[in-house]
Amino acid sequence: MTAEALPAPVLSYGRLLPVSVHFDDLDALGMLHNARYPLLVERAWTELWQEHGIRFDGDWATAGDACNVVRELVIGYEAPVTRSGAYAVHLWLERLGGTGLTYGFRFCSPDGATTYARGTRVLVRLDPATLRPAPWSETFRAAGRQLLRPAD
Incomplete structure (x- = not known):
């Protein structure tokens, strides 16, 4: 069964996207390289x-x-991935600022039930001419708002 054929998981926020781990992604111990x-x-x-x-x-x-x-980029490893095959990444936004954002992620089983790693990453939008922070477009912000994690 492929990741696309699995039933959609129930998530209260964010998106779950299928990814594939290949044999050459594994290290000498047979685990997904960090x-x-x-x-x-x-x-x-x-x-x-x-x-x-x-x-x-x-x-x-x-x-x-x-x-x-x-x-x-901050990442913590919770359980080893010891085989190639179908997995998933659960993605969401923790914060959507004027020129930056923080997104969260979990590397997990295809159904989202098992977490192998989790973390956050901070991005800054740049003006290509000056390489200084620049505001996100309204189109981007609208898409980003759909991914915001609700406050606990």
Whole structure:
């Protein structure tokens, strides 16, 4: 059964996107290499934002909201991934500011029930000419509001 064929999980916030772990993602001990988690999370975010028309096509001057940089990345590993195959990344926004945001993520089983790693990442939107912080567009903010985690 593929990740696409699984029933949709019930999430109270954010999105769950399928990802694949390949044999060459595993380290010498047969576990998902620690550097692959952020890469797989990045791929899931890229797919999600592309659904909203936000993408980088090679030109920073026209990249709009895709012109952003990572300010901080925090990740904690909770259980080892010891096999290749179908997994998922649960994504949400913790904070959506004027020029920055903090998103949360969980690397998990396809149904979202088992968490292997979790973390946060802070992004800052940049003006491509000055490389200084710039405001997110209203289109981006509208899409981002749909991903905000409710206050506990």
